[in-house]
Every structure is written in C-alpha cells, then in structure tokens.
Amino acid sequence: MPEPALVASHLGKVYPTARGGKPALTDLSLEVPNGRVYGLIGRNGAGKTTFVRIAATQLAPTSGDLRVLGRDIRREMPEIRKRIACVPQESRPLYFLNTEEVVYLYLKMRGMDPVEARRRTRDAMEELSLTEYRKRLVARLSGGLRRRTLCAMVLASDAEVLFLDEPTTGLDPIARREVWEAVRRTIREHRTIVLTTHYLDEAEALSSRLALIERGELKLEGSPEELRARVRYPYRVLIQDPFPAADLAPYGRVTPVEGGHLVFAREADARELARVALERGARVSMGPVDLEDIFLEVVGRSIEEDGSSETEIET
Ligand SMILES: Nc1ncnc2c1ncn2[C@@H]1O[C@H](COP(=O)(O)OP(=O)(O)OP(=O)(O)O)[C@@H](O)[C@H]1O
Numbered sequence: 546m547p548e549p550a551l552v553a554s555h556l557g558k559v560y561p562t563a564r565g566g567k568p569a570l571t572d573l574s575l576e577v578p579n580g581r582v583y584g585l586i587g588r589n590g591a592g593k594t595t596f597v598r599i600a601a602t603q604l605a606p607t608s609g610d611l612r613v614l615g616r617d618i619r620r621e622m623p624e625i626r627k628r629i630a631c632v633p634q635e636s637r638p639l640y641f642l643n644t645e646e647v648v649y650l651y652l653k654m655r656g657m658d659p660v661e662a663r664r665r666t667r668d669a670m671e672e673l674s675l676t677e678y679r680k681r682l683v684a685r686l687s688g689g690l691r692r693r694t695l696c697a698m699v700l701a702s703d704a705e706v707l708f709l710d711e712p713t714t715g716l717d718p719i720a721r722r723e724v725w726e727a728v729r730r731t732i733r734e735h736r737t738i739v740l741t742t743h744y745l746d747e748a749e750a751l752s753s754r755l756a757l758i759e760r761g762e763l764k765l766e767g768s769p770e771e772l773r774a775r776v777r778y779p780y781r782v783l784i785q786d787p788f789p790a791a792d793l794a795p796y797g798r799v800t801p802v803e804g805g806h807l808v809f810a811r812e813a814d815a816r817e818l819a820r821v822a823l824e825r826g827a828r829v830s831m832g833p834v835d836l837e838d839i840f841l842e843v844v845g846r847s848i849e850e851d852g853s854s855e856t857e858i859e860t
C-alpha cells in the first residue's frame with residue numbers, strides 16, 4: 546500500500562481570542578489516500594478551511610499531528626511546501642499582471658523550467674476557457690474569471706497534493722464543469738486533491754472519499770457508498786398525490802415537498818411503501834439518498850442534539 550497523501554491524528558485547533566480561545570477543530574483524525582479527490586463538506590464555520598490551512602502549512606495546529614506525503618507539518622514544512630499547491634478560500638491573483646503572466650510566473654516561481662511552464666500555462670488556460678483573456682490585466686477581470694485564473698495556476702502546477710478550498714464558488718455552470726474536468730485530468734496524473742465545496746453535487750461527482758465536518762469534529766467519513774450505508778434511512782421515496790399523508794409516517798421520516806411528500810426509509814420499507822403507493826394510483830419514484838440528503842440528516846441531528854442552529858458561536 547502506498548503511503549496516504551495526508552494522515553491527521555487527533556488534530557486540534559483553538560484560535561486565540563480575547564476571551565480564552567475559539568475551538569475550531571477537535572480531535573480530528575483522518576487519512577486522505579493518494580491519487581484521488583478527497584471531499585471536505587460541512588456547514589459554514591465547521592472547520593474545513595482551518596483544516597486545509599493547517600495541511601497547507603499556513604497555520605499551526607494547537608494539538609495532534611498531521612503528515613503530508615509522509616512528512617511532519619511542524620518539522621518538515623519546506624519539504625512539504627515544494628510538493629503542494631493551494632487555492633485558498635479568500636484570495637486573488639496579483640492585480641498588476643495579465644492573466645497569462647500570473648499563471649506562468651507562478652509555475653516559474655515553483656521551479657518549473659520555462660518551456661514546460663509555457664506549455665502548461667497554455668494548456669491550463671485553454672482547459673478553463675481563459676485563452677481569450679490571456680492579455681487582460683487581472684485587475685480588470687470579473688470575480689469568477691479571477692477565481693478561474695487561480696484554479697488554472699494551481700491545476701497547471703506539478704504539485705503532488707492540491708488543496709482547493711471552494712474553487713468553484715462564484716463560477717458559472719459551464720466554468721464549474723471545466724474545473725471538474727481539470728480536476729479529473731489532475732487525478733489521471735496520479736495527483737491528490739483535497740476539495741472543499743458547498744456544492745454537494747460537485748462533492749459527490751468528484752470525490753472518491755468524503756469527510757463531513759461539523760463543529761470541528763468528523764461526523765462521517767468514507768466513500769459515497771459507505772456514507773450511504775451509515776445513515777439511518779438510505780433510500781428516498783418521492784410520492785406525489787393522491788396519497789394520504791397520514792399513512793406515510795410508519796415507513797420513515799416524512800418531509801412535505803411541492804406536490805407531495807418525500808419519505809426517507811430503510812430499503813425494505815421503501816420498497817413496501819413504493820408498492821403500496823403505486824397500488825393506490827400515486828406517482829412514485831424511488832432511489833438511494835444523495836449526498837445532500839445525508840448531509841441534512843447528519844447535520845440536522847447534530848443541531849437537534851445541541852439545541853442550537855448555529856455553528857458560529859461568538860466567544
Ligand atoms: N483567525 C480566526 N480567529 C478566530 N476564530 C476563527 C479564525 N478563523 C476561523 N475562526 C473560527 O473557526 C471556526 C472554523 O472556521 P473555518 O473557516 O475553518 O470554517 P469553514 O468550515 O471553512 O467555514 P465556511 O464554509 O464558511 O468556509 C469558525 O467558528 C470561525 O469563526
């Protein structure tokens with residue numbers, strides 16, 4: 546077995562604040578396998594960016610250990626930095642350069658030879674449909690184009706581990722899919738991507754494993770199939786009227802939706818419900834739950850248990 550790209554053990558982070566500290570990560574342990582996309586999901590303030598910044602050696606943890614490509618983030622920072630690249634959540638490429646220069650200089654600064662850097666700049670700009678903007682100053686680009694330029698820089702690099710913290714936020718649907726294709730191409734080059742996103746369709750489409758973080762803790766981790774197997778109700782049945790809503794409750798968790806009800810159920814109950822509803826002439830569709838259903842179930846339960854709907858608790 547090759548060594549995992551990342552191994553986090555009992556990682557903790559408390560941000561210093563005037564009132565004694567704000568815990569952002571608590572005892573987080575996980576492994577990111579090599580050569581795949583690893584998705585990080587969770588509510589605003591859950592701790593995803595904190596994890597990414599620690600792994601990208603931009604922030605020191607308060608406790609625990611993290612190894613990136615087998616190296617310790619505290620003691621071997623320079624060695625790690627040469628082999629990783631990061632699209633941070635909040636950042637803009639340098640303003641006073643044009644789009645092409647910004648990508649090319651980033652690759653040169655990483656030590657790539659000029660011919661290779663030219664070629665990779667051209668390819669990445671083509672891949673993310675930036676070629677027509679190549680001579681435009683970054684200062685004159687729209688927000689989405691700046692974000693795409695940052696993605697092009699990092700995806701064009703030869704880093705072995707790429708951290709993409711919400712790379713597609715603010716991108717139009719076509720540009721978003723171009724980033725997906727670039728991510729898939731990067732994976733074919735046997736590189737590793739840690740991807741944070743609030744687009745759960747994106748997380749599901751790209752990730753081979755996922756971690757759901759809630760209030761600094763790992764709530765659920767595994768492949769999409771493993772996540773599905775771990776929730777209480779792995780099936781969803783959509784029942785459109787006419788069907789008496791009162792008869793649905795015994796089958797699982799019922800949610801009203803436009804024109805009918807959505808029932809989350811165990812497999813046998815889902816099949817039984819679908820059969821009964823069809824017999825009564827209702828329109829029915831059934832399938833496994835998607836990542837958004839899993840997210841809402843797990844995070845919803847955590848909110849109920851805590852009695853608070855906000856992750857952001859001011860200290
Ligand atoms: N520099 C800081 N000082 C104090 N608290 C911080 C700091 N940075 C982040 N936090 C807090 O740490 C927690 C985790 O923040 P983090 O940015 O990691 O969340 P996130 O999961 O990336 O959220 P989002 O989805 O909104 O990007 C939050 O409660 C946040 O308010």
Ligand SMILES: [Mg+2]
Pocket residue numbers: 593594595634710
């Ligand atoms: Mg974040």
